Amino acid sequence: MADPYLAVAILFFFAGIVVLALLLIAEKVGPKKPSPVKGEPFESGNSPKGDARIRFPVKFYLIAMLFLIFDIEVVFLYPWAILFRRLGILGLVEMGIFLLILVIGFIYAWRKGALEWE
Amino acid sequence: MDIATALFYLVAIITVGSAAVVAFSRNIIYSAFSLMGTFAGVAGIYVFLGADFVAAVQLLIYVGGILVLILFAVMLTHRITDVEITNRAAGRIPALLAIGIFIFLLVQTIRETSWAKAKEILYAPTTARIGDLFLENYLLPFELASLVLLAALIGAVVLSRKELRE
Numbered sequence: 001m002a003d004p005y006l007a008v009a010i011l012f013f014f015a016g017i018v019v020l021a022l023l024l025i026a027e028k029v030g031p032k033k034p035s036p037v038k039g040e041p042f043e044s045g046n047s048p049k050g051d052a053r054i055r056f057p058v059k060f061y062l063i064a065m066l067f068l069i070f071d072i073e074v075v076f077l078y079p080w081a082i083l084f085r086r087l088g089i090l091g092l093v094e095m096g097i098f099l100l101i102l103v104i105g106f107i108y109a110w111r112k113g114a115l116e117w118e
Numbered sequence: 119m120d121i122a123t124a125l126f127y128l129v130a131i132i133t134v135g136s137a138a139v140v141a142f143s144r145n146i147i148y149s150a151f152s153l154m155g156t157f158a159g160v161a162g163i164y165v166f167l168g169a170d171f172v173a174a175v176q177l178l179i180y181v182g183g184i185l186v187l188i189l190f191a192v193m194l195t196h197r198i199t200d201v202e203i204t205n206r207a208a209g210r211i212p213a214l215l216a217i218g219i220f221i222f223l224l225v226q227t228i229r230e231t232s233w234a235k236a237k238e239i240l241y242a243p244t245t246a247r248i249g250d251l252f253l254e255n256y257l258l259p260f261e262l263a264s265l266v267l268l269a270a271l272i273g274a275v276v277l278s279r280k281e282l283r284e
Contacts, residue, residue: 009121056193058278064190065274068183069267075175079249094253101264105271114275
């Protein structure tokens with residue numbers, strides 16, 4: 001049994017077992033005293049106000065876009081970071097140019113007030 | 119059937135199953151959430167192909183970023199749940215025709231591929247090799263990628279600020 005995937009299979013198996021076991025134990029052992037208050041949707045301890053399906057402000061979308069762009073930047077950093085020692089100064093300069101271009105965008109977004117919440 | 123094959127089928131079922139929910143669900147929120155299973159399953163398939171870097175990128179960008187963006191897009195759209203036209207079949211005959219052509223192309227590709235089996239499957243880390251190519255042979259495209267990101271950033275700022283002013 002020298003299958004290299006054996007460890008992954010065991011992980012999948014036990015992850016499934018643990019989830020199922022916890023759900024079943026909670027179902028069998030846990031006391032159930034339902035009340036109207038407990039049936040409410042959870043909103044950090046407050047009583048929920050209004051409908052959950054509100055329209056989100058567009059500001060969230062801008063933040064998500066900015067997040068995604070810097071997320072992709074991190075992906076480019078990842079192979080560079082692995083080779084960092086071998087590439088030395090040249091690699092640093094190459095990545096410096098890459099980051100500089102993005103810092104320009106970051107400054108632009110900042111100056112335009114894209115990071116302001118109001 | 120060895121363990122690797124069984125795991126592959128598990129991942130494939132998760133991928134195709136969630137993709138089916140994305141396509142057939144009447145509720146667009148369910149579709150959006152189900153996309154997570156598809157993206158994660160595709161990451162799993164990349165792992166099976168030995169493409170560790172692509173798998174990490176898939177998780178980081180698609181599961182972590184694009185999915186959040188899609189969810190926001192759904193939640194930002196006014197009264198999107200009231201519009202009951204999502205996924206309604208518009209013209210079955212053109213759809214069947216398109217699917218038929220697509221399946222024909224797929225089968226043709228499968229039949230014409232030689233499916234040469236690698237003598238020995240090597241699961242070597244690919245990230246260092248990708249980094250080598252990026253920072254040595256393909257340095258200009260690499261730096262251009264940051265320009266593309268810059269353009270996307272400026273576009274996002276310009277578009278959403280305009281909407282705020284309205």
